Amino acid sequence: xxxxxxxxxxxxxxxxxxxxxxxxxxxxxxxxxxxxxLCIHLCIGQAYAFSVFNLPMTKLxxxxxxxxxxxKLTELGWxxxxxxxxxxxxxxxxxxWVEEGGPRRAMFTSGLCWAxxxxxxxxxxxxxxxxxxxxxxxxxxxxxxxLGYISPVSTLIKWFPDRPGMATGMAIMGFxxxxxxxxxLSVWLMQKFSTPTHVGVAEAFMxxxxxxxxxxxxxxxxxxxPAPAWKPEGYTPPxxxxxxxxxxxxxxxxxxxxxxxxxxxxxxxxxVTAGIGVLGQASxxxxxxxxxxxxxxxxxGFVGLLSLFNMVGRFFxxxxxDYIGRKNTYFCFFVIGTVLYALVPWTGSIGxxxxxxxxxxxxxxxxxxxxxxxxxxxxxxxxxxxxxxIHGWLITAWSMAGIFGPVLVNYIRQYQIDHGVPKAxxxxxxxxxxxxxxxxxxxxxxxxxxxxQRYHMKPVxxxxxxxxxxxxxxxxxxxxxxxxxx
Amino acid sequence: MSNTSQxxxxxxxxxxxxxxxxxxxxxxxxxxxxxxxxxxx
Numbered sequence: 001x002x003x004x005x006x007x008x009x010x011x012x013x014x015x016x017x018x019x020x021x022x023x024x025x026x027x028x029x030x031x032x033x034x035x036x037x038l039c040i041h042l043c044i045g046q047a048y049a050f051s052v053f054n055l056p057m058t059k060l061x062x063x064x065x066x067x068x069x070x071x072k073l074t075e076l077g078w079x080x081x082x083x084x085x086x087x088x089x090x091x092x093x094x095x096x097w098v099e100e101g102g103p104r105r106a107m108f109t110s111g112l113c114w115a116x117x118x119x120x121x122x123x124x125x126x127x128x129x130x131x132x133x134x135x136x137x138x139x140x141x142x143x144x145x146x147l148g149y150i151s152p153v154s155t156l157i158k159w160f161p162d163r164p165g166m167a168t169g170m171a172i173m174g175f176x177x178x179x180x181x182x183x184x185l186s187v188w189l190m191q192k193f194s195t196p197t198h199v200g201v202a203e204a205f206m207x208x209x210x211x212x213x214x215x216x217x218x219x220x221x222x223x224x225x226p227a228p229a230w231k232p233e234g235y236t237p238p239x240x241x242x243x244x245x246x247x248x249x250x251x252x253x254x255x256x257x258x259x260x261x262x263x264x265x266x267x268x269x270x271x272v273t274a275g276i277g278v279l280g281q282a283s284x285x286x287x288x289x290x291x292x293x294x295x296x297x298x299x300x301g302f303v304g305l306l307s308l309f310n311m312v313g314r315f316f317x318x319x320x321x322d323y324i325g326r327k328n329t330y331f332c333f334f335v336i337g338t339v340l341y342a343l344v345p346w347t348g349s350i351g352x353x354x355x356x357x358x359x360x361x362x363x364x365x366x367x368x369x370x371x372x373x374x375x376x377x378x379x380x381x382x383x384x385x386x387x388x389x390i391h392g393w394l395i396t397a398w399s400m401a402g403i404f405g406p407v408l409v410n411y412i413r414q415y416q417i418d419h420g421v422p423k424a425x426x427x428x429x430x431x432x433x434x435x436x437x438x439x440x441x442x443x444x445x446x447x448x449x450x451x452x453q454r455y456h457m458k459p460v461x462x463x464x465x466x467x468x469x470x471x472x473x474x475x476x477x478x479x480x481x482x483x484x485x486x
Numbered sequence: 487m488s489n490t491s492q493x494x495x496x497x498x499x500x501x502x503x504x505x506x507x508x509x510x511x512x513x514x515x516x517x518x519x520x521x522x523x524x525x526x527x
Contacts, residue, residue: 027494035503042507174507180514222503294525301525304518311515357525 017220019102024224030159030232032222037152037171039219040107043212044114044148045178047087048307050080050137052186056199060128063199071130079137081403086142088399091150095392096252098147099385103155103223110148111216117141118209125202148216149175149395153375154388158226161384162235165326165376169318172372176311182208228466244327244448248456249383255390260381260451263444268374269397270441271333274341274434275367277405278360281413282306288423289348289356302357309361310368317369318376326377327445333366334442341435345428371398381451385465408433 015021054076061067098106120136123129152171160167189207193200231237238247255261278285283299294302321329340359347355374394379387409430416426457465 025494029495029500031500032495032503035507038507038511042511174511177511177514180518181510182514184514184517218506298525301522304522305525308515308518308522 014105014108017102017105017108019100019105019225022102022104022223022225023227024230026227028224030226033152033156033159033224034167034170036103036107036219036222037156038174039215039222040110040148040152041171041174042178042181043216044110044145045175046182046186046208046212047080047083047141047145048176048179049182049186050083052183053190053201053204056190056201057125060125060199060201063197069128075130079133082134082138083142083145084399084402086139087145087149088396090143090146091392091395092146093392094143094147095150095389096386098151098392099154099252099388102225103151104220106147106151107216107220107223110144110151111213111220112144113140114144114148114216115209115213117144118205118212122202122205122209125205146392146395150388150392152219152223153391154384155223155225157375157379157384157387160232161237162232163319163322164379165321165329165373166315166319168375169315169372172318172375173311173314173368175371176307176314176368179307180311185211244325244450245380246383246451246456248453249385249462250381250390250451250455251457251461252386252389252393254455254457255382255386255451256393258382258451258455260448261390261394263448264374264377264381265394265397266444267330267441267448268370268394269401270437270444271330271337271367271370272398272401273405273408274337274437274441275364275370275405276401277407277409277430278434279306279310279364279367280406281409282360285427286356289427290351290353291424293351293353302360305357305361306364309365313365313368314372317366318372321373321376326373326380327448329369329373330377330445331442333370334438334445337363337366338435338438338442341431341438344431345425348424348428381448383457385457385462 054073057076058066058070058073061070066072094106117136117138117140120140121133122136124132124136153168156167156171157164186204186208189204190200193203193207238245250258282303283296286294286299286302287296317329317333324332340363344356344359347353347359375387375391378390378394382390409427412430412433413426416429417423421428
């Protein structure tokens with residue numbers, strides 16, 4: 001095995017990023033990999049907290065209030081949308097590159113893109129050019145998000161073949177938790193650099209960029225992939241495939257041709273659509289459904305509570321799926337979710353804030369659980385070899401849901417109000433529509449069967465892919481061993 | 487389960503890695519719980 005220490009000039013300046021230099025030595029603890037993954041996901045989870053910058057960025061000229069020439073909230077809303085668009089696009093386009101190049105190269109690049117996105121955005125704020133922020137946070141940041149989101153997934157699955165749900169749940173939980181850190185940290189940085197004549201957004205962006213770069217590169221340094229024949233102590237891999245867990249691999253582009261991929265795509269899309277629309281409107285909805293009882297301060301607390309359960313649900317449900325199976329876990333989401341969405345209008349009609357809050361914390365835990373369970377679902381259906389790349393394509397379902405969920409909630413609410421429905425009841429139809437979406441999701445999940453073996457990689461294809469992987473690693477080692485100037 | 491051995495990952499390395507991610511996460515969660523508590527006041 002080649003190590004960085006053995007080959008100082010490994011593969012050129014960035015040789016240490018090669019997959020071959022990421023292979024774990026005997027005795028490496030697999031429990032080092034979840035913190036490495038968390039280093040990435042805790043940072044990119046900042047995306048959920050980007051809205052803390054929106055209001056300050058509308059006052060960059062006027063300082064205390066918006067002045068002519070200041071940016072409008074509608075213009076600023078595009079920053080997040082562009083980032084989410086490039087998250088989905090980059091995850092799909094670079095999924096195979098991430099899979100084949102190994103997690104360290106992907107994490108390193110993700111950290112670089114994420115930090116560069118903040119640096120360019122800081123310049124954009126400084127010179128007051130919104131297009132630079134679209135380019136920085138939207139484009140570069142979006143690519144950092146996409147690469148970072150998928151980069152540790154297949155590595156964790158390979159390290160934890162006995163508990164893939166728990167392992168990916170841990171990492172994806174970090175994405176939910178990233179907002180918790182980013183929100184108070186961003187506010188603190190802005191306060192630190194604000195003066196009576198200056199809003200400290202640019203400096204906060206610079207600070208976040210530096211902090212995230214260091215944090216993400218630490219994750220890239222820690223991460224390792226298991227040696228080819230490695231398996232956990234006491235773990236015996238199943239010799240025969242069970243009903244819904246394959247022992248074969250499916251090539252990434254063949255996976256896209258299977259009905260199973262698209263059924264899981266819809267399962268994720270519908271589960272996310274139902275959750276994301278509510279998450280975005282939680283504050284306004286709680287106040288409008290319980291006027292005079294839930295104040296803006298209490299509504300902010302409600303949003304915090306939802307974020308907490310969004311994070312906890314990721315770990316809880318993904319870990320549970322290791323015991324009850326992925327398909328059954330999604331059945332839980334769709335059955336319980338449908339019942340709870342249908343109950344929400346009733347909690348409003350009887351004025352039960354407790355019932356309302358309970359319904360939504362469970363719903364949001366299942367929204368997070370849907371994200372965290374899906375990589376293990378893909379692994380069960382398509383095998384381990386290309387699961388990262390296939391997951392990358394699946395992330396487009398999130399981008400789609402991110403657009404349609406909030407639009408659906410806002411549109412239905414406005415339609416209701418325009419037709420004379422009181423604000424307190426304006427969300428009732430929305431809740432029934434969400435319940436309906438989950439019924440469709442239930443049906444999609446019901447139709448998921450094992451992937452037909454004609455899509456499985458043949459032994460010769462697997463051997464060729466393994467040889468190609470080994471070839472890249474050998475080439476990297478040879479490249480690394482060349483004397484300087486050769 | 488954990489493949490820690492004398493030649494591999496040291497316990498302090500493992501602890502350090504978890505503390506590195508655990509402290510900011512715990513701080514963020516504490517801030518959020520404090521915020522969420524306002525719902526019940």
